[in-house]
Amino acid sequence: MQGYVLNINKVRDEDLIVTILGEDYIHRAYRFYGARHSNIHIGYKIDFELEINIKSNMPRLKDVIQLGFPWLLDSKKLYLWQLYIKLFYHHLKDVDEIDDFYKNLLDDLVERITKQNPKRAILESYVKLCEYEGRLHEDFTCLLCDLPIESEISLIRGFLTTHASCSYSKNFNIEKITTLFSDKTSIDFDDDEIEYLWGIIQQGL
Ligand SMILES: [Zn+2]
Known part of the structure; x- marks a missing residue:
């Protein structure tokens, strides 16, 4: 089997409990x-x-072979990547059975990080995750006041949308957020905006 190590807990001296995201199951x-x-x-x-x-x-983990990434030494x-995987672990902590979407998403992200700025690659991958989980709201209603957002859009944790004036947070051009949500591309954002969006992801998936 193949999978991604989401978490490691040290128990009794040097023994470990390892959480692994597989194709259809989160193994412990x-x-x-x-x-x-x-x-x-x-x-x-x-x-x-x-x-x-x-x-x-709990099964015993054996015959472990590490599979390389092209950027493993970067x-x-x-x-x-490890920061993001830790967030992934917390997001899926109570899940056992899982759709292969998640492992495929990480496989794809590994490929993208090879060629792309890692924060941009993770951001785009995260938008796909939100969409898959039905959490991406493209109708742009403000979570806080329930009114439609026509301009001055802002994102908060989970990339939920608000008016910038309702959440007292950074104002984005609405076209840029539309493109991010529909095309899953970060191309319109400058590096400062990417840093800001990265900061939102760090609050939790
Ligand atoms: Zn509002």
Whole structure:
């Protein structure tokens, strides 16, 4: 099986409980310490096997092989990726069965980070996630006053839309947000705006 390491919890000395996003399931597995085991880190894509243990309801993680990304040694890209994966973990923490959309989305994001600015790639991927989960509101109503937004649009956590004057937050050109939501591209935003949107993502998915 293949999947992404979403979280690692250290238990008892060097043993680990590892949470892995697979194709259709979020696995939680136990990994016994072994000096010759390869290191596992958050965000890594791994090939692995699960061994069912009749004495425990948690399978044992074994035969782990780390799968490389072209940018795995680019510490800046890896850092931003790991920040995003941690948010992903919190977002899916209570989920067991999962649609393959999520793993495919991360596969696609890995490819995009190879070629693109990582914050832009993550932003565009996050908009796809919101759309898939039915959280992307393209009718532009203000969450706070319930009135339609015709100009001075602002985004808050979860990319919910508000009037900038209602949420006291950064005003965006409405066409730029329309393009972001419909075409899933960040091309219209300058780097300061990307930083601002990145900051919203960091509040939680
Ligand atoms: Zn409003």
